[in-house]
Amino acid sequence: MTRWVMIADLRRCVGCQTCTAACKEANGTPPGVQWRRVLDIEAGEYPEVSRVFLPTGCQHCDNPPCQEVCPSGATGKRADGLVTIDYDVCIGCAYCIMACPYEARYKVTEPDWAYGAPTALDQARYDPAMVGVATKCTFCIDRLDAGLKAGLQPGRDPEATPVCVQGCLSGALRFGDLDDPDSDVSRLLAENQWFRMHEQEGTGPGFYYLWDGKRGLI
Amino acid sequence: MKQMATARRQGYWDLRAAGNFIGGGTGTGLVLTAALAAAAGHPADLPLAAGLGCVMAGLSLVWLEIGKPWRAFNVFFHPQTSWMTREGILAGPLLAVGAGAFLFHRPELLAAAAVLAAGFLYCQARLLRASRAIPAWSTPMVVPLIVATALAEGSGAFLALTAPAPVMVGFALAAGLAREAFRHLYRRELVRAKAPDGTLAWFSRPEVHVLQAARLASLALLAAALAGQPTAMAGGILAMLAGWGLKAVMVTRAAYTRGARIPRTPVRGRGTSRIVAPS
Numbered sequence: 356m357t358r359w360v361m362i363a364d365l366r367r368c369v370g371c372q373t374c375t376a377a378c379k380e381a382n383g384t385p386p387g388v389q390w391r392r393v394l395d396i397e398a399g400e401y402p403e404v405s406r407v408f409l410p411t412g413c414q415h416c417d418n419p420p421c422q423e424v425c426p427s428g429a430t431g432k433r434a435d436g437l438v439t440i441d442y443d444v445c446i447g448c449a450y451c452i453m454a455c456p457y458e459a460r461y462k463v464t465e466p467d468w469a470y471g472a473p474t475a476l477d478q479a480r481y482d483p484a485m486v487g488v489a490t491k492c493t494f495c496i497d498r499l500d501a502g503l504k505a506g507l508q509p510g511r512d513p514e515a516t517p518v519c520v521q522g523c524l525s526g527a528l529r530f531g532d533l534d535d536p537d538s539d540v541s542r543l544l545a546e547n548q549w550f551r552m553h554e555q556e557g558t559g560p561g562f563y564y565l566w567d568g569k570r571g572l573i
Numbered sequence: 574m575k576q577m578a579t580a581r582r583q584g585y586w587d588l589r590a591a592g593n594f595i596g597g598g599t600g601t602g603l604v605l606t607a608a609l610a611a612a613a614g615h616p617a618d619l620p621l622a623a624g625l626g627c628v629m630a631g632l633s634l635v636w637l638e639i640g641k642p643w644r645a646f647n648v649f650f651h652p653q654t655s656w657m658t659r660e661g662i663l664a665g666p667l668l669a670v671g672a673g674a675f676l677f678h679r680p681e682l683l684a685a686a687a688v689l690a691a692g693f694l695y696c697q698a699r700l701l702r703a704s705r706a707i708p709a710w711s712t713p714m715v716v717p718l719i720v721a722t723a724l725a726e727g728s729g730a731f732l733a734l735t736a737p738a739p740v741m742v743g744f745a746l747a748a749g750l751a752r753e754a755f756r757h758l759y760r761r762e763l764v765r766a767k768a769p770d771g772t773l774a775w776f777s778r779p780e781v782h783v784l785q786a787a788r789l790a791s792l793a794l795l796a797a798a799l800a801g802q803p804t805a806m807a808g809g810i811l812a813m814l815a816g817w818g819l820k821a822v823m824v825t826r827a828a829y830t831r832g833a834r835i836p837r838t839p840v841r842g843r844g845t846s847r848i849v850a851p852s
Contacts, residue, residue, distance in 0.1 A: 364839075365835075365838075365839035366839045366840055366841055394579060394833050396576055396577060396579065396833065396835065397576065397577045398574050398575065398576035398577070398835065398838055398847070398849050399574040399575070399576075399838075399847065400574070400575075403574065403847075405574070405838040405847060407576075407835055407838055407839060409833055409835060411833055420703070420705045422654075423654045423655070423703065424654070424655050424656070424657065424700075424703050424704070425651055425655060426647070426648045426649075426650065426651050426655040426657035426658040426661065427644070427647035427648060427650045427651060428647075428650040428651045429647070444644070444647055444650070445640075445641065445644075445647075446639050446640065446641045446642075446644045446645060446647050446648060447639050447640020447641045448635075448638075448639045448640075448648070448657065449585040449586060449638075449639075449640075450655075450657050450700075450704070452583070452585050452706065453583065453585070453586065453704035453706050453707055453710070454703060454704055454705050454706055455705075455706050456705050456706050456830075456831050457833075458581075458706065458830055458832075458833075462585060462640055464640060486640075487640030487641050488640055488641060550835070550836050550837060552833060552834065552835070553831065553834065554836075556705060564835070565839070566837045566838070566839040566840065566846055567837075567839065567840040567846050568840075
C-alpha cells in the first residue's frame with residue numbers, strides 16, 4: 356500500500372511563502388485562494404514570545420470530514436490517501452468548507468485575476484470547471500500520477516513531487532510514502548517529534564509537523 | 574503559553590443559507606403544529622399550506638446560493654453520510670405528502686407529513702452539527718436548539734395564522750420555554766468548549782440582546798394570552814421573528830472557524846519547545 360503524506364519541519368520553515376507562490380503559479384488559483392498557505396503565528400507573551408511559520412492546506416485526512424458531508428459525492432478519497440474533488444459533480448454548496456477544520460477549501464463564484472485583465476499565464480491556467488465549485492490542494496496529483504507512470508519516485512524525483520515541496524528553499528516541506536519505511540518521510544517521523552493539527556478531531560491528517568528531534572537520535 | 578487567534582468568520586454561507594434554516598425551521602414547525610392542532614380538532618389547513626411554502630422558500634434560497642444550481646440534483650448522491658443529502662431526500666416526500674394532506678384532508682397523510690417534517694428538521698440540525706470547521710455549529714447542543722427553535726417559530730406562526738386555541742397557545746409557550754432553556758445550555762457549552770472569541774463576542778452584542786428581549790417578550794405575551802389577554806398573535810409573531818434572528822446570527826455572524834492551532838512551538842537554535850495551551 357501507499358500513503359502519501361507531507362511533512363513541514365517547523366524548525367526549518369522561514370515563512371518565505373515560496374511554497375505559496377509555487378502553488379499559485381502551478382495551479383493558477385485566483386486571488387484570495389491559497390491552496391498552500393503559510394501562517395505567521397505568534398505564541399506567548401512578551402518577553403517570552405515565539406513566532407512560528409505554519410505551512411498548511413488540505414491535510415488529505417484518513418477520515419476526511421469534507422467527504423463525509425459532501426452531498427454530491429464529488430469529494431472522494433483514493434487508496435493512496437489523496438482526497439480528491441470531481442469538479443464535474445460538485446454543486447458548489449460549500450458544505451465541505453464548513454466541515455474542514457483546516458480551512459483548506461475555497462470557492463469562487465466568478466473568474467478573477469490578480470492584475471485586472473487576465474495575463475497570458477492566467478489564460479493558460481484558467482479552468483472554467485473550477486469556478487462555482489469547491490477547490491483545494493491536490494498534492495499536485497497530476498504531477499504525482501504522471502511521475503509514477505514514468506517510473507519516478509515522488510518525494511525524491513522533482514518532476515513527481517508537489518511543487519510546494521519542490522520550491523521550498525529551506526527543505527522544511529517534505530513529501531513521500533508513509534507506508535515505505537525507507538522513505539524520507541518515514542525516516543523523519545521516526546527520528547523526530549511531531550504533531551498533527553486538530554488531532555483530537557479524529558480526522559487522521561496526512562500532514563505532519565516536526566518540532567524537535569528525539570533525544571539521543573539527533 | 575497561548576497562541577494568537579487565527580479563527581475567522583466564514584464567508585461562504587450568507588443570508589440565503591440562513592434562509593434555508595429559517596424557512597425549513599418555521600415550515601417544519603408549522604407542519605408539526607398543524608398536525609398537533611388537527612389532532613386536537615382545530616382547523617389546520619392554512620398553517621399546513623404556509624408551512625410547506627416556508628420549506629419550499631428555504632430550499633429555493635439555498636438553491637440560489639450554490640455555485641452550480643443546474644446540478645442541484647447531484648445533492649441526492651450521498652445519503653450514506655451526508656445530512657444535506659438526507660435533508661434533500663426528505664424534502665420531496667414532505668412537500669408531496671403535505672400537499673396531499675392539504676388537498677384531501679386525510680389525517681393519515683397529515684400524520685405522515687408531520688413525521689417527514691420532523692425528519693427534515695432533524696436533518697437540518699444534524700447538518701449544522703456536522704460542520705466541524707465552525708464550533709458554533711458543531712457543538713452537540715445545536716441539535717436540540719435548532720429543533721426547539723423550529724417548534725417555537727412554527728407554533729408562533731401558527732398563532733398568527735389561526736384563531737388561537739388555548740392548547741395551541743400553551744404549546745407555543747412550552748416551545749418558547751424549551752428554546753430558552755436550550756439556548757442557555759448552548760451558550761454555556763460554547764463557553765465551556767472555548768469557542769472562538771469572535772463567536773462568544775457575537776452572543777454578547779447589543780443586537781443579540783435585542784433578540785433575547787424579543788424572545789422573552791414573546792413568552793410574556795403568550796403567558797398573558799393563556800390568562801385570557803388578546804396577545805397570542807403578537808406573542809406568536811415575536812417568537813417567530815426572534816427565531817429568525819437567532820438563526821441569522823448563528824449562520825452568518827457568529828460562525829467563526831476553529832483556526833489553526835499548534836500544541837508546541839518548534840525548537841530553534843539553543844531554545845526549547847514550549848507547550849501552547851488552547852486559547
